[in-house]
Amino acid sequence: MDTTYSVPATVPIPSRPLYGMLAQFPAVCFTLTLLTDIAFWRSANILWQNFSAWLLFAGLVFGGLAIVVGVVEMLARRKTRLFRPSWAAIIAYVVVLLLAVANSFVHAGDGWTAVVPYGLALSAVTFVVMLLAAWLNRSVVSRRSVGVNHYA
Template sequence: MKAVPDSSGFSLASAIFNLLDPIPFGFFVATLIFDVIYANSANVLWLKCASWLVSIGLVFAIVPQLINLYGVWFNKRRIRTRGEAINFWLNVIGIVAALVNAFVHSRDAYATIPDALWLSAVTVIAMGLGRIILAGRNVTYKELNNGQA
């Protein structure tokens, strides 16, 4: 078997999605790291930085998720794969967990742990699983007969 890239053509929406989709995930991973540091050090600076990171990550998550919503559920010109639908719902779970996490981070510093820590973990795990599922959709496998496609 040989890996052949999917030739689905260029679209501006997919280019914007591919450009902006990793940004919120990076902010949410940083939020998780800062929550772990705060849980171990009790230095309020780490928690305040984590609250900013989760808020900025939510702002950057809006556009890619709207593009994903259209591409997965409303675009009639392309076939929706099961992996894309699972990725969409995992991203929704991650964004909802991040939104609740932003509200938890608005509490007093000493009242946030352990809630902020496990909400950050749920966000990163859900979005990470979605990214892993999406990574498999870009490659299709074709059987080669005598070296010819």
């Protein structure tokens, strides 16, 4: 006798928004930009400056794409509204992208001064603001008790 049991999900979570997957790319690119700036500062090898410039470019492209997809998803899909960040997190994400644009202009220069000291400082500030934005976004998700079963 073959018996199958169906166990209902305890918390109905909608499919993961595409924005959440795209938003990881700028975070990785901007973090690696900080690391490559530190490597350039310590070694003065021009290769690290080139890596930083390309990482900034990739982070800005994916960041812009994530913003467009996030706005479209927020308007088109009602289920993702539960997961949208607070206004403080949205402002922090925009500040991250603006800092990255400024950092990209600084990195467009040639030689040592393209990274040290202003490019390195902007990379560090971008990283810190990115952490703040992630923390603000995470606090919204935990405050709304996403994924918590109150009836267990």
